[in-house]
Amino acid sequence: MADKKIWQELCSMVHPGHVFQDEPLGKYTFTKTGGKADFLVFPESFEEVQKTVQYAVANDIPYTILGNGSNLIIKDGGIRGIVLILTKLTKISLQGSEITAQSGAAIIDVSRYALKAKLTGLEFACGIPGSVGGALYMNAGAYGGEIKDVLSRAVVLTKTGQLKHLEKEDLYFHYRKSSIAENGEIVLEGVFSLEPGDVQKIKARMDELTFLRESKQPLEYPSCGSVFKRPPGYFAGKLIQDSGLQGTQIGGVQVSTKHAGFMVNVGGGTATDYMNLIKHVQKTVKQKFGVDLETEVKIIGEDLKKQES
Structure with missing residues (x-):
């Protein structure tokens, strides 16, 4: 065509x-x-x-x-x-203690909406930079909380464009995985079931988590967030740090000197730089500790050479 x-x-x-x-x-x-x-x-x-x-x-x-x-x-x-x-699909609404959010809404905005509604349960998401759709797709989590803890149901499209209403038990959430991802479905909205809470306590927890995030994460540079999943029994950032890789740079992409679990674009970095640095880190950690680091970041698209050939 x-x-x-x-x-x-x-x-x-x-x-x-x-x-x-x-x-x-x-x-x-x-x-x-x-x-x-x-x-x-x-x-x-x-x-x-x-x-x-x-x-x-x-x-x-x-x-x-x-x-x-x-x-x-x-x-x-x-x-x-x-x-x-889907960033134009940003509507957030409230009914009782349930918040419905469209897939393009930032999960941070949903957590702030919950604070205004005096609802507790989404405090952990106040520092997750992704959208609602992405959060459901990968069962996003931080600071001991995960999407599966608060999600009640979702509206998705199948790969062929058919509308489906799914309950929580249909979604088969795992660590950084869901049936949405496995089935190639498209999130349109999610419904979060929360609990009434003390607004001061909710705000204090969100302030605490925001401080932790801002003090530990390299938010001053472009990045893709946490690059690797947590390997069983270890912390990815600690393994990378103990491998002496902090500050290692390929092209314009660097293993953050602030948090070894992040890779930042310090200037002129390319996706190829990111992928080469990821491979270098995986290889080094495997050699030093015998641990396979699995990427949490999603990598899609075509290599430049493949497109030009």
């Missing part, structure tokens, strides 16, 4: 000002790296997401869903087909 026809048909489904062609994705990722998307779409409603996905499936066009690009590395060759970024 010709590019012009795809462009025209996408513009008929989504506001034309929200459709881009050959768009650099580094503009939308926390690492400030990533190649171009053939087509980039910002849907404003569940219906627009569904129409775009069904169109892609019907015309055999690959599609990729992105949240806010936080715990993500997009390769320098970019992404073929249609990329949908």
Whole structure:
């Protein structure tokens, strides 16, 4: 199918000002790296997401869903087909002690909304930079809390664009995994069941966690957040630190001198720099401690060489 026809048909489904062609994705990722998307779409409603996905499936066009690009590395060759970024789906609402949040809302904003509503349970999420969709997709967690602890139900699209309402027991949450990820489903919204709490205690806990995050994490540089999952019986950052890797740099990407579990773009870094540094860290930690570090960050897209060949 010709590019012009795809462009025209996408513009008929989504506001034309929200459709881009050959768009650099580094503009939308926390690492400030990533190649171009053939087509980039910002849907404003569940219906627009569904129409775009069904169109892609019907015309055999690959599609990729992105949240806010936080715990993500997009390769320098970019992404073929249609990329949908869901950051315009940001509605948050309250009914009783349940908060419903669309997939593009920042999970930090949902935790702040819970504070205003005097509801406890989401304090752990006050420093997680991802979207609601990404948080459900990977069962995000921090400081002893996980999404599975507070999520009640979700609305998703299947890979072929069919709407599904899922209860918590349908989601099969594991450490940094969910059935949403395993089934390739698309989160549209999540419902969080919380408890009434003391607003001062909720705020004090959020302030404490925010201080811990800001004092320990290298927020002054672009990064993809925590790079590696916690290996059983260890802490990834401690293993990296004890391997003497803090400050190690490949290209413009460095193992943070502030927190060894993070890799930061200190200037001009590329996705290839990130991937090369990740491999170097994995190899070194394996040699020194016999521990395999598994990436928590999601790596997608094509290598630059593959695209050009």
